[in-house]
Amino acid sequence: SQKIEQNSEALNIQEGKTATLTCNYTNYSPAYLQWYRQDPGRGPVFLLLIRENEKEKRKERLKVTFDTTLKQSLFHITASQPADSATYLCALVKYSGGGADGLTFGKGTHLIIQP
Amino acid sequence: DAGITQSPRYKITETGRQVTLMCHQTWSHSYMFWYRQDLGHGLRLIYYSAAADITDKGEVPDGYVVSRSKTENFPLTLESATRSQTSVYFCASSGTYSEQYFGPGTRLTVT
Numbered sequence: 412s413q414k415i416e417q418n419s420e421a422l423n424i425q426e427g428k429t430a431t432l433t434c435n436y437t438n439y440s441p442a443y444l445q446w447y448r449q450d451p452g453r454g455p456v457f458l459l460l461i462r463e464n465e466k467e468k469r470k471e472r473l474k475v476t477f478d479t480t481l482k483q484s485l486f487h488i489t490a491s492q493p494a495d496s497a498t499y500l501c502a503l504v505k506y507s508g509g510g511a512d513g514l515t516f517g518k519g520t521h522l523i524i525q526p
Numbered sequence: 527d528a529g530i531t532q533s534p535r536y537k538i539t540e541t542g543r544q545v546t547l548m549c550h551q552t553w554s555h556s557y558m559f560w561y562r563q564d565l566g567h568g569l570r571l572i573y574y575s576a577a578a579d580i581t582d583k584g585e586v587p588d589g590y591v592v593s594r595s596k597t598e599n600f601p602l603t604l605e606s607a608t609r610s611q612t613s614v615y616f617c618a619s620s621g622t623y624s625e626q627y628f629g630p631g632t633r634l635t636v637t
Contacts, residue, residue: 445625454616454628455569500569504624514559514626515585518568 413438415503417517424491424524432486432520434501441503444477444484449498449519458499459486491524498522529553532617532629540637545604547632549617555627557620558600560584560592562613563631569616575600607636 416435424430434444443462447455461468461477461484468475474487488495498519530551539545549558560572561584571584573592581592589611591603600619604611614633618626 443624452631454618454631455626457625457627460625514571516561516569518566 413515415439415501415515415517417499417501418520419518421521421523424522426491426493426524426526428491430488430491430495430522430524432499432522434484434486434517436482436503439482439503441479443504444475445502445504445514446473446475446484446486447500447502447516449500455500488522493524493526496522496524530617530619530627530629532615532632534632535630536633538635538637539607541608542606545607545634547602547604547615547617547634549600549602549629551598551600551617551619551627553619553621553627554597555619555621556597557622557626558594559618559620559626560590560600560602561616561618562586562611563616564613572602572615604634607634609636612636 414437445460446458448458449455459468459475461475463479472489476485498521500516500519502514502516504514533548556577559574561569563569570586572586572590573584575581575594578594578597594600612635614631616631617629620626
């Protein structure tokens with residue numbers, strides 16, 4: 412069966428350090444992968460999208476890598492701040508002959524940046 | 527105001543009642559989605575729509591009905607609510623089936 416796995420345990424990082432979150436998937440051949448941030452009581456907010464032919468994408472302090480051989484994406488936040496504390500979700504979109512087959516989310520990793 | 531809105535934000539209903547959750551977006555996005563979010567399951571796709579009058583099932587469609595007569599609206603109906611449908615429901619829209627923009631959510635409790 413198709414699975415998306417993210418670290419279920421909370422990730423505690425000291426302020427100023429780089430936080431690295433992992434998203435692993437099985438039995439997918441995704442066209443692209445997305446990362447979202449979700450704060451308590453709110454809807455997810457889109458952060459970055461990376462396509463299968465891209466190895467790396469950057470946006471300000473955020474960096475995403477996508478390794479289709481390892482079936483893994485890494486999400487990095489450099490110079491982390493307490494305001495970066497949130498749950499981060501990865502999501503995959505795949506296409507079949509009939510078009511987009513749906514967007515599937517991982518369960519998310521709760522990131523805590525400690526001052 | 528531009529954006530995506532959901533109503534109601536909170537709803538308590540009884541088992542067996544019909545409930546409709548509303549979703550409205552002002553971007554004229556083609557795609558719209560309904561998800562439910564539960565502890566231990568994360569976000570799961572219920573239904574999605576690629577355009578007005580085009581809808582398709584997601585991962586967990588049983589017990590739900592959708593319609594999309596206008597591009598900007600995508601209501602979700604629980605025809606006969608069950609306790610297992612207690613959840614937080616999120617609506618989202620997307621212009622190109624890429625990044626999705628989520629509403630604030632509706633917290634539904636079925637007693």
